[in-house]
Amino acid sequence: MKLEEIQDKLKEFLNDTDCYEHCVRVKDMCNSLAKQYGLDVYKAEIAGLLHDCARKHSADELIYMAEDLNIPITEVILTEPHNILHSFIGALVAEQTFNITDQEVLSAIKHHTMGASEMGLLGKIVFIADKIEPARNYEDVDKLRKLVYEDLDSAILMTYDIVIKELLETKKIICDQIINARNKILFHIQTKTKIL
Amino acid sequence: MKLEEIQDKLKEFLNDTDCYEHCVRVKDMCNSLAKQYGLDVYKAEIAGLLHDCARKHSADELIYMAEDLNIPITEVILTEPHNILHSFIGALVAEQTFNITDQEVLSAIKHHTMGASEMGLLGKIVFIADKIEPARNYEDVDKLRKLVYEDLDSAILMTYDIVIKELLETKKIICDQIINARNKILFHIQTKTKIL
Numbered sequence: 264m265k266l267e268e269i270q271d272k273l274k275e276f277l278n279d280t281d282c283y284e285h286c287v288r289v290k291d292m293c294n295s296l297a298k299q300y301g302l303d304v305y306k307a308e309i310a311g312l313l314h315d316c317a318r319k320h321s322a323d324e325l326i327y328m329a330e331d332l333n334i335p336i337t338e339v340i341l342t343e344p345h346n347i348l349h350s351f352i353g354a355l356v357a358e359q360t361f362n363i364t365d366q367e368v369l370s371a372i373k374h375h376t377m378g379a380s381e382m383g384l385l386g387k388i389v390f391i392a393d394k395i396e397p398a399r400n401y402e403d404v405d406k407l408r409k410l411v412y413e414d415l416d417s418a419i420l421m422t423y424d425i426v427i428k429e430l431l432e433t434k435k436i437i438c439d440q441i442i443n444a445r446n447k448i449l450f451h452i453q454t455k456t457k458i459l
Numbered sequence: 460m461k462l463e464e465i466q467d468k469l470k471e472f473l474n475d476t477d478c479y480e481h482c483v484r485v486k487d488m489c490n491s492l493a494k495q496y497g498l499d500v501y502k503a504e505i506a507g508l509l510h511d512c513a514r515k516h517s518a519d520e521l522i523y524m525a526e527d528l529n530i531p532i533t534e535v536i537l538t539e540p541h542n543i544l545h546s547f548i549g550a551l552v553a554e555q556t557f558n559i560t561d562q563e564v565l566s567a568i569k570h571h572t573m574g575a576s577e578m579g580l581l582g583k584i585v586f587i588a589d590k591i592e593p594a595r596n597y598e599d600v601d602k603l604r605k606l607v608y609e610d611l612d613s614a615i616l617m618t619y620d621i622v623i624k625e626l627l628e629t630k631k632i633i634c635d636q637i638i639n640a641r642n643k644i645l646f647h648i649q650t651k652t653k654i655l
Contacts, residue, residue, distance in 0.1 A: 338646065339642060342646070424627045427623070427627060428624065428627060431620045431623060434649075436642045436645065436646065437638050437641070437642060439635055439638060439639070442633050442635060442638050443635070446535060446632045446633060449630060449632065450534065450538070450632065453630070
């Protein structure tokens with residue numbers, strides 16, 4: 264399926280201009296980062312475009328779909344069901360509605376909100392593209408936009424730290440997943456620095 | 460065993476004036492908080508006094524003792540073995556060297572560094588007394604010293620948030636345990652507020 268066809272189908276499927284335009288900006292960001300890091304541009308664009316394809320579903324619908332997938336609905340998920348589940352269910356929607364079978368693309372969609380301990384290059388690019396696309400506006404976003412072209416892992420770590428601080432300040436629950444992912448990349452960076 | 464006898468024994472056992480004096484200050488803080496919250500003052504003082512009794516052991520000794528207790532030595536622990544393990548091993552030392560058998564006291568010692576999801580009143584008091592004893596000096600410590608007499612749970616949550624922010628800023632690994640404990644008390648506070 265051509266990128267343009269997927270993009271047209273997504274526009275109709277989402278039926279939400281703001282969300283659709285955000286997806287297009289993330290796709291463009293993924294294009295740029297894929298070129299920087301030598302990744303298949305088409306795959307990066309598809310993953311960027313479809314990362315929020317499940318955003319149109321309500322929290323209740325997402326919980327229902329998650330139960331169907333045997334995802335345990337924990338207390339943590341119930342505090343922010345839409346935010347946490349739309350990425351997991353996004354992988355399912357991308358597969359069933361947009362016929363995506365590439366496991367790397369599906370995994371990148373699945374982990375774009377909170378990251379994961381074991382993210383490949385595509386996962387990292389989609390995760391950070393979502394946080395720095397041109398419409399994002401928060402303290403340090405410009406630092407991050409610069410850093411991402413110099414050192415992807417350090418930019419990912421900085422993103423995790425920004426997200427966790429925001430969760431602390433807004434008194435929201437923090438998922439284990441983002442902490443484990445942040446610990447893993449911190450450990451990786453520190454070990455690499457020691458070796459060098 | 461009388462408190463004075465335990466205190467004298469601890470002084471000799473630690474053989475470290477700074478650590479000993481910190482323990483005495485935490486004991487005094489526990490005394491004050493126990494009175495505020497209607498807790499057995501003797502138990503609070505014992506737990507406060509002995510909370511750091513395993514600090515004298517080196518990281519290697521603590522790891523050796525932890526392995527003996529079947530505590531899994533994870534990558535996370537290996538990044539900060541002394542900080543993380545001295546509280547767990549402290550419960551063992553308190554039992555074996557100071558003949559403490561009270562499970563609440565042992566549990567409060569065990570969890571005084573990172574807190575825990577299921578902390579009783581004694582655990583909470585020792586945890587926070589350690590963070591606000593008079594020699595502690597950091598931004599917001601005076602706010603915390605005031606809050607702890609008004610709302611213990613909110614003070615505990617604020618302490619977790621301060622510790623986690625410090626771990627982010629100093630690029631240190633964050634244990635799951637402190638995140639889970641922070642989520643639990645946040646959830647508890649928010650649920651209580653909704654009911655009220």
